[in-house]
Amino acid sequence: MSPERVLQELSEQHLIDDRQRAAIRSAEADKLFSVHWELRVLLYAGILAFSMGVGLLIYKYIDQIGHSFLIAALAVVCAGCFAFAARFRAPFTKARTHSRSPFGDYALLLGCLLFLTLEGYLQYQYHFFGNRYGLVTFLPAVLFLALAYGFDHRGVLSMGLTALISWIGVTVRPLEFYFRGNFRDMTVLLSAIGLSLALMGGALLLDRRRVKRHFTLTTLAFAGNLLLVALVAGLFHFEELNLIFAAGLAVACFGFDTYARRERSFVFLLMSTIYGYIGVTYLVFHYLHPHNEAAYLYWILTGIGVTVYLSTQRNQVQ
Amino acid sequence: MKAYNETWVRNKRILEQATRWERQGLLDASQMAGIRERFPVGFHDANGFIEIGLFIFTVVAVSGSYFLLATLLSALLEKTILYHLFNLTFGLAVGLLANRLITTRRFYRSGVDNALILVTVALIAAGLAGLLPDSLPTWAYCLAMLPVLLLGVAYYADLLLTLAAYGTLVTTLVDLLLDVPGGHHFLPFVGMALATGLYMLARRYENDERLLYWKDNIILSEWLSISLLLISCNYFIVRQIYFWRMENRPPEPPEIPAAWLYWALTFLVPLLLFYIGIRQKERPLLIMSAIGWGIALTTWRYYHALLSTEAYLTLNGLILMALAIALIRYLRRPQNGFTDRPDEDSPKQFLIDPETMATIQATTGRPGPKGMPFGGGDFGGGGSGDRY
Numbered sequence: 077m078s079p080e081r082v083l084q085e086l087s088e089q090h091l092i093d094d095r096q097r098a099a100i101r102s103a104e105a106d107k108l109f110s111v112h113w114e115l116r117v118l119l120y121a122g123i124l125a126f127s128m129g130v131g132l133l134i135y136k137y138i139d140q141i142g143h144s145f146l147i148a149a150l151a152v153v154c155a156g157c158f159a160f161a162a163r164f165r166a167p168f169t170k171a172r173t174h175s176r177s178p179f180g181d182y183a184l185l186l187g188c189l190l191f192l193t194l195e196g197y198l199q200y201q202y203h204f205f206g207n208r209y210g211l212v213t214f215l216p217a218v219l220f221l222a223l224a225y226g227f228d229h230r231g232v233l234s235m236g237l238t239a240l241i242s243w244i245g246v247t248v249r250p251l252e253f254y255f256r257g258n259f260r261d262m263t264v265l266l267s268a269i270g271l272s273l274a275l276m277g278g279a280l281l282l283d284r285r286r287v288k289r290h291f292t293l294t295t296l297a298f299a300g301n302l303l304l305v306a307l308v309a310g311l312f313h314f315e316e317l318n319l320i321f322a323a324g325l326a327v328a329c330f331g332f333d334t335y336a337r338r339e340r341s342f343v344f345l346l347m348s349t350i351y352g353y354i355g356v357t358y359l360v361f362h363y364l365h366p367h368n369e370a371a372y373l374y375w376i377l378t379g380i381g382v383t384v385y386l387s388t389q390r391n392q393v394q
Numbered sequence: 395m396k397a398y399n400e401t402w403v404r405n406k407r408i409l410e411q412a413t414r415w416e417r418q419g420l421l422d423a424s425q426m427a428g429i430r431e432r433f434p435v436g437f438h439d440a441n442g443f444i445e446i447g448l449f450i451f452t453v454v455a456v457s458g459s460y461f462l463l464a465t466l467l468s469a470l471l472e473k474t475i476l477y478h479l480f481n482l483t484f485g486l487a488v489g490l491l492a493n494r495l496i497t498t499r500r501f502y503r504s505g506v507d508n509a510l511i512l513v514t515v516a517l518i519a520a521g522l523a524g525l526l527p528d529s530l531p532t533w534a535y536c537l538a539m540l541p542v543l544l545l546g547v548a549y550y551a552d553l554l555l556t557l558a559a560y561g562t563l564v565t566t567l568v569d570l571l572l573d574v575p576g577g578h579h580f581l582p583f584v585g586m587a588l589a590t591g592l593y594m595l596a597r598r599y600e601n602d603e604r605l606l607y608w609k610d611n612i613i614l615s616e617w618l619s620i621s622l623l624l625i626s627c628n629y630f631i632v633r634q635i636y637f638w639r640m641e642n643r644p645p646e647p648p649e650i651p652a653a654w655l656y657w658a659l660t661f662l663v664p665l666l667l668f669y670i671g672i673r674q675k676e677r678p679l680l681i682m683s684a685i686g687w688g689i690a691l692t693t694w695r696y697y698h699a700l701l702s703t704e705a706y707l708t709l710n711g712l713i714l715m716a717l718a719i720a721l722i723r724y725l726r727r728p729q730n731g732f733t734d735r736p737d738e739d740s741p742k743q744f745l746i747d748p749e750t751m752a753t754i755q756a757t758t759g760r761p762g763p764k765g766m767p768f769g770g771g772d773f774g775g776g777g778s779g780d781r782y
Contacts, residue, residue: 129708383506
C-alpha cells in the first residue's frame, strides 16, 4: 500500500484535515533515501577484512625483511585508532553517549581488533607473557571491558565478554550457535558457572545504579547462555551430581523466566524455555527410557504444553 | 480465499505507515488513537523470540503426533499407496487445525501458524508427488508439487512457502533443461530471463492494493529474483554446469565456449543493477549489486589469483574502509536524494545483530599459526573461517 493511498484513506475517514494531508504529502515527496546502515555495514566489512588479512599476513612473512616494519606500522595504526577514538570521545556519563565523530566507534573497534593481533604476535614471537597463557586473554578482557564502558561501545563489550569467557577455557562461536569448552572438566564447569553468576550480578548491580543500562541485555545474554550451557553440560556429564545440576538448572530457568516477564525481555524467556526443556527431556529419557509410543506421546504432550505456555505468556507480557 | 482476515492485514499496513508519520511528528497522539480505533487489528502481536519458541515446539508436537500415528498404523502403512494417502490425510488434518487456530487464536505469522502451514503444505505436496509413478525425472515431481505450493502461498501468504515455491520453480526449470540434449547451453539465459521477468512483474505489482495481502511475498520474490539473476550469469556457475553435463569428466572443469560472454555478464550485471538501483532508489537492487560485485571479484580471484589470500583480504579491507569513509563524508549533506542520516526504512535490526555476531566470531577466530597455546579457549585476532 503506497503512502499516498494510506493518506487518502485517513483523509476519507476524516482523521486528518487537508492542511495536514498536504504537509505529510510534501514530507513524503521530500523524503531522502537513507543509506546509513548500508554504509556502516560496508565500513564494518572493511574493518573485519583488513584486521583478518593483517592478522594472517604478519605470520606469513615472518622471517623476511620488512617484517618488523609491518609490525611497527600495525602498532602505529592501532595506536592511531585508539587516539582517534579518544579524541572524539564524548565525556563519560552513566547514560548512553555517542562519539562526536561518525568514525569514532569504528576506529575503536579496529584498534581493539589490531590490539588482539599484535598481542598474539608478541606472545608467539617473543613469549612476551611467558607461560602465563591466562594473561594473554585476561589482559584484553579487562582492557576491552574498560574501553567498552569508557567509550560506550557495545561491540567492544561483546569482545571483552568473549575474551573473559575464553579466559576460563570456553570458546564462543555465535555464528555456529555454540559454546565450546571442556565441560567434562569440573574446574572449567565451575569457573563457567562462577563467572556467569559474577557477570550477571555485576550487570544487575550496574543496571540498578543506572550505569550504561543498554549494556545490561548484552551482558545478561552472554552470561545467561554460558550459565545455562554449563548447567546442561553438568547434567549430561556428571551423573552422580544430576540432582544438583537439575536443581541449579531449574532455579536458573525460573530466574530467567521471572526476569523476562518483569523486564519484558523475551529473549530470556526463550532461553529458559529451551534449556529447561533440554534438561527435562534428558532426565526423562535417561531415567524412564520411554520407547517409541511413549516417547512420541512425550513429544506431543510437552510440545503442546510449551506452545500453550509460550502463547499465554505473550498475551500477559504484551 | 484467504486464511487470514484481510481487513486486519490492510489495517495493519495503515497503522504501520501512520506510526512512522507519528514518529516523524506529522501526526499527534490523539490522532493516532483515532486511527487505531478506526482501523482495528485483531491479530495478536507476538514478539520475535516467542515466535521462534512457538515454531520449534509446534514442530515438536506435530512430529510427535505424526510418528505416533505412523507407528500405530505401521502394519497398514507398509503398502506404499496407503502411506502416501496417510501423509495426505495427516497434512489435511494439520491444515484444518491451522485454520481453527488462526480463527480462534487470531494467529498471524505467530510461529504456531507458520509451523502448521509448513507441515500441511509439505505433507500434501509430498503425498501427491508420492502417488506419481516411481521412475519419473526430478522435474516432474517438482512440477507436480509446484501447484500445491503456489496454492499454499495464495491462501496463506506465507514467506517460507514463497521461498519453497520459488526454489521448486527454479529446480523444475534447471532439471528439465539439463534433461534436454544441449539444454545446458540455454540454462544461463533461461535463468536470467526468468529472474528478470519475475522481478519486473513483482515490481509492477508490489504496491497494487488488490495484492496487499501478498505484499511481503512480492518483495521477497524481488530479492530472490535478483539473486537468481546473479547466479544464472555467473561464470563459475556456468562452467560448473557445463562440467556436470560432460560424459568423461577431466579432473578439473575445462574452459567453456563463449567464456568472455559469461565473464562480461558476471561483472556487468552487478554494475547494471547498481545503476538502476541508484536511478530508482531501490534498496534490494543496491544491496544485491554490492553483493554481486563481491561475488564477481571472488569469481575472478578463483581463476586468476593475483595476490595471496592475506594480501587480498587486507587490500580489500582497506578499499572497503576508504570507500565507506568517503561516502559517509560525502553524504553528510544530502546529495541527489541520498543521505547518510538513519531512517526507519533501513533494515537496521537485520544489520546490528549480525554485526555483533561477526565481531565475536572474528574475535574468537583461529589464531594465525597452528598450535599456538592459549588459555584453553580459542582466542586470537587471526583469521576466522568466514568470508568477512
